[in-house]
Amino acid sequence: MTSTEVLFRPFRIGSMELANRIVMAPMTRSFAPTGIPGPAHAAYYRRRAEGGAGLILSEGTVIDRPASRNDPGIPFFYGEQPLAGWKGVIEAVHKAGGRMGPQLWHTGGVKSFLTDWVPDVEVESPSALDAPGLARGKAMNDADIAETIAAFAKAAADAKRLGFDTIELHGAHGYLIDQFFWSGTNLRSDRYGGATIRERSRFAAELVAAVRASVGPGFPIILRISQWKPQDYGARIAETPDLMADWLQPLVDVGVDVLHCSQRRFWEPEFPEIDGVEGLTSPAGPKN
Numbered sequence: 001m002t003s004t005e006v007l008f009r010p011f012r013i014g015s016m017e018l019a020n021r022i023v024m025a026p027m028t029r030s031f032a033p034t035g036i037p038g039p040a041h042a043a044y045y046r047r048r049a050e051g052g053a054g055l056i057l058s059e060g061t062v063i064d065r066p067a068s069r070n071d072p073g074i075p076f077f078y079g080e081q082p083l084a085g086w087k088g089v090i091e092a093v094h095k096a097g098g099r100m101g102p103q104l105w106h107t108g109g110v111k112s113f114l115t116d117w118v119p120d121v122e123v124e125s126p127s128a129l130d131a132p133g134l135a136r137g138k139a140m141n142d143a144d145i146a147e148t149i150a151a152f153a154k155a156a157a158d159a160k161r162l163g164f165d166t167i168e169l170h171g172a173h174g175y176l177i178d179q180f181f182w183s184g185t186n187l188r189s190d191r192y193g194g195a196t197i198r199e200r201s202r203f204a205a206e207l208v209a210a211v212r213a214s215v216g217p218g219f220p221i222i223l224r225i226s227q228w229k230p231q232d233y234g235a236r237i238a239e240t241p242d243l244m245a246d247w248l249q250p251l252v253d254v255g256v257d258v259l260h261c262s263q264r265r266f267w268e269p270e271f272p273e274i275d276g277v278e279g280l281t282s283p284a285g286p287k288n
């Protein structure tokens, strides 16, 4: 069977059945200045379903925390009106035969590179940093952490209740969850920090466990991860496959079904010494 034939075969994971293996990547659009997705959002995603994408992941959409977004155009995934808007989106996608999950997000201490807008409350992150050595906002205390985990779990439960087929947790690209993973932005000395990736994964593990409890068994949970960060394209959370297992296995154990790897330089193997293949050359690809 050719790879193209495989691409067009159906795929099932838990309660979600896909017509093919083509997945539309989550892409921030900044078209929801009031935080409410409207008919234009429904039409945008419906067109992708009509075009044949097996699974659509929404643009990043933020959970119910003060300062969870760093750009005023990012839609909310909480509150009556935004959730009614998202219900319109999933109904339109389903009508066109598509499947969809929202990408649930908290931008942490990261300033947007697209806008100078700032939220009217202090931003929060593991260690009051945007990037290593770049102070911004406040460090989260235990109550902030517990409320953030609860807000992710609530958003996931709402997604299921509205009829979405899956959810994706944005654990990549240097945002809140990734700021806990990354030693450069997690300098905590409590149970959410530490010298090892296992220790720095604790926040995500508690978060995934809470999400799993809120959606029940069978409902697919996707976690987006990345070694690279916009703050540092060369960053690596795991230098070896063993460290990658320390990072990710605990998350799979508590409920992640799919690891959505954002690789950036997709033509280069993560561990060439093990994969035993030369990276493909891509002269047209990004230089960073």
Ligand SMILES: Cc1cc2nc3c(=O)[nH]c(=O)nc-3n(C[C@H](O)[C@H](O)[C@H](O)COP(=O)(O)O)c2cc1C
Residues within 6 Å of the ligand: 025, 026, 027, 028, 029, 059, 060, 103, 170, 172, 173, 224, 262, 263, 264, 266
């Ligand atoms: C305009 C734009 C917005 C993006 N927004 C998000 C986002 O909200 N969440 C996310 O995880 N990735 C986001 N990305 C990254 C994409 O999901 C995707 O990883 C990237 O375009 C590279 O494609 P590839 O992963 O297929 O190589 C965005 C990319 C673009 C071009």
